[in-house]
Amino acid sequence: MIDIALKNLFRNKTRNALTILGIAIGVALLLSLVSISEGMNKMISSFGEGMVGIITVLPEGKSLFTSTGGQLSRNFVDDMKNFEGVDYVIPYYGILLPDMTSYAMGVPVDKVGEMVGEKIKIKDGRMIDEGDKDERVAIIGSTYSNYKNTNTGDKINILGKDFEVIGKLEEGNSGAGDIMVPIDALQEISKTDKLTVIFVRVSDVERTEEIAEDIKSTLGVEAETSKDLVRKFSDMSSQIGFMAYVVGGISALIGGIGIANTMFMNVSERRREIGIMKAIGATKNMILKQFLQEAIILGLIGGITGIILSFFGIYVLSLMIPFVAMTLNLIFIGLLFSLGLSTIFSVYPAYAAAKVDAIVALKYE
Amino acid sequence: MPVIRTENLQKIFNKGKKNEFSAIKGINLSIDEGEFIAITGPSGCGKSMLLNLISTIDSPTEGKIYICEKEISKMSDNEKATLRRKIFGFVFQQFNLINSLTILENVAMPMRLENLNKRAAEERARYLINQVGLEGKENNKISEISGGQMQRVAIARALANNPKIILADEPTGNLDSKSGVQIIEILNDLNKSGITLIIVTHDLNIANTARRIIKIKDGEIVEG
Numbered sequence: 001m002i003d004i005a006l007k008n009l010f011r012n013k014t015r016n017a018l019t020i021l022g023i024a025i026g027v028a029l030l031l032s033l034v035s036i037s038e039g040m041n042k043m044i045s046s047f048g049e050g051m052v053g054i055i056t057v058l059p060e061g062k063s064l065f066t067s068t069g070g071q072l073s074r075n076f077v078d079d080m081k082n083f084e085g086v087d088y089v090i091p092y093y094g095i096l097l098p099d100m101t102s103y104a105m106g107v108p109v110d111k112v113g114e115m116v117g118e119k120i121k122i123k124d125g126r127m128i129d130e131g132d133k134d135e136r137v138a139i140i141g142s143t144y145s146n147y148k149n150t151n152t153g154d155k156i157n158i159l160g161k162d163f164e165v166i167g168k169l170e171e172g173n174s175g176a177g178d179i180m181v182p183i184d185a186l187q188e189i190s191k192t193d194k195l196t197v198i199f200v201r202v203s204d205v206e207r208t209e210e211i212a213e214d215i216k217s218t219l220g221v222e223a224e225t226s227k228d229l230v231r232k233f234s235d236m237s238s239q240i241g242f243m244a245y246v247v248g249g250i251s252a253l254i255g256g257i258g259i260a261n262t263m264f265m266n267v268s269e270r271r272r273e274i275g276i277m278k279a280i281g282a283t284k285n286m287i288l289k290q291f292l293q294e295a296i297i298l299g300l301i302g303g304i305t306g307i308i309l310s311f312f313g314i315y316v317l318s319l320m321i322p323f324v325a326m327t328l329n330l331i332f333i334g335l336l337f338s339l340g341l342s343t344i345f346s347v348y349p350a351y352a353a354a355k356v357d358a359i360v361a362l363k364y365e
Numbered sequence: 366m367p368v369i370r371t372e373n374l375q376k377i378f379n380k381g382k383k384n385e386f387s388a389i390k391g392i393n394l395s396i397d398e399g400e401f402i403a404i405t406g407p408s409g410c411g412k413s414m415l416l417n418l419i420s421t422i423d424s425p426t427e428g429k430i431y432i433c434e435k436e437i438s439k440m441s442d443n444e445k446a447t448l449r450r451k452i453f454g455f456v457f458q459q460f461n462l463i464n465s466l467t468i469l470e471n472v473a474m475p476m477r478l479e480n481l482n483k484r485a486a487e488e489r490a491r492y493l494i495n496q497v498g499l500e501g502k503e504n505n506k507i508s509e510i511s512g513g514q515m516q517r518v519a520i521a522r523a524l525a526n527n528p529k530i531i532l533a534d535e536p537t538g539n540l541d542s543k544s545g546v547q548i549i550e551i552l553n554d555l556n557k558s559g560i561t562l563i564i565v566t567h568d569l570n571i572a573n574t575a576r577r578i579i580k581i582k583d584g585e586i587v588e589g
Contacts, residue, residue: 001477003483004466004470004477007465007466008465011465273463273464273465275461276461276462276463277463277474277478278422278446279420279422279449279455279457279461280449280450280455280474280475280478280522281446281447281448281449281450281451281475281478281479281526282446282478283442283443283446283447284442284443285443286446286478358422359417359422359423362422362457362459362461
């Protein structure tokens with residue numbers, strides 16, 4: 001009797017609306033975190049593919065994720081070029097911008113495409129080329145462009161100097177959240193000739209690990225292969241994934257308690273009605289089913305509301321974090337989560353309703 | 366053939382304790398199909414309790430109840446619920462209608478519980494509402510009608526699944542005398558159509574309309 005279940009839900013509009021809101025917030029929170037985790041995995045996969053055959057060289061004890069500013073001598077570039085099996089070397093200088101979310105990546109003007117080891121595609125404008133060596137020009141990622149509302153032709157301020165945006169990357173590039181500028185221009189305004197990272201492209205991919213070890217032992221620096229980086233990224237992603245489950249679990253508990261509380265109040269208020277239903281021939285199962293139906297409808301409405309909320313949440317996140325997007329998978333998770341939650345947490349109240357003694361209930365006012 | 370038969374029916378509260386109390390004391394009763402019975406007695410004598418036991422809403426401490434010659438103590442809760450849906454129709458003093466539902470939905474409810482689809486259940490409910498003189502009020506809420514009309518709704522609901530027996534517990538207890546007379550007339554007509562009617566009442570005028578009066582005192586039949 002779905003029609004009766006729906007009608008019953010309208011009897012306590014405020015209470016049920018608050019319960020729905022509780023479920024919706026839980027679902028939206030869970031989906032947003034899962035979308036970040038999924039986005040990270042996609043980024044790792046894309047990054048890992050792009051970094052095959054590239055060794056990342058950093059000062060000893062440093063990590064690519066925490067590296068910013070000048071920390072490596074330019075002399076290392078020449079040292080590395082002389083290693084056997086090295087195809088070419090890309091010096092890189094990067095600084096974290098004051099907004100703390102984006103990087104300005106100083107890249108050699110002739111190696112922009114190879115910089116992140118992937119085929120960079122320009123959506124708007126043009127790529128930095130050799131003629132831009134000392135020019136204050138920039139290419140921006142799609143996420144940066146959306147988040148900062150910046151486009152080709154606009155100016156970006158880096159360390160007090162204006163850089164002209166000459167191009168915008170296509171969506172899906174791993175540098176989506178960042179800015180690429182000529183390395184010489186960035187080092188000039190930073191007043192340094194030191195490097196943040198050196199990327200070394202090997203000629204034989206099979207020998208990547210071996211050459212990395214060689215660089216490490218000879219020069220006393222960190223030399224990470226794509227496998228090391230993917231592993232570190234994966235660890236980070238796993239932590240975010242774990243957090244998603246913890247937050248999901250907590251929101252499930254809070255949402256679930258809300259559902260159970262609402263259902264217990266419904267049972268308590270409708271004790272006499274349950275007695276009447278039993279007196280005119282409703283079985284325990286019929287009563288149980290009726291209350292479960294009501295809880296499942298609550299869960300479904302909460303789930304759908306949560307999915308709608310998460311569309312907005314994920315959209316905002318996607319402006320800041322690359323690869324974050326609403327997927328069919330997330331919609332499925334949201335619905336499953338809300339329906340599971342409402343079913344599990346309403347079983348006991350529904351069972352309590354089914355067990356109501358008709359004689360006692362009929363005397364209940 | 367009796368439609369209801371009881372053997373040594375007893376209802377004892379707090380059995381074996383200091384405050385043990387017998388509400389029904391060994392009642393033997395036989396009611397034939399089509400009878401109109403009034404169960405009377407002073408307040409608290411056990412007449413409503415007897416009705417609750419017969420209707421399977423409550424369970425006896427001892428003794429046996431046969432409904433259409435089937436002993437009900439051996440029945441499961443689901444079988445008893447089926448009996449209440451199919452064999453009995455209930456009319457209570459407090460009406461016992463579901464306030465959140467409309468008149469139509471209240472009357473259709475026993476049929477919906479019988480798994481009849483919504484459209485068919487409501488079609489029959491409309492017919493029954495017309496029969497009790499409430500045509501045009503199908504979509505009214507229970508709070509929008511008078512006590513007499515509520516009891517008519519209760520009668521319509523009692524008739525939903527074509528019951529063999531109607532059990533009416535003080536059906537006029539909460540009504541003015543004019544409405545009370547109308548309700549008894551409706552119940553009388555139902556009995557004339559072949560439905561067994563058992564009315565619990567302390568009103569002798571109503572009891573006198575029955576063909577048999579069973580008088581109860583302190584949980585025992587003293588007459589009838």
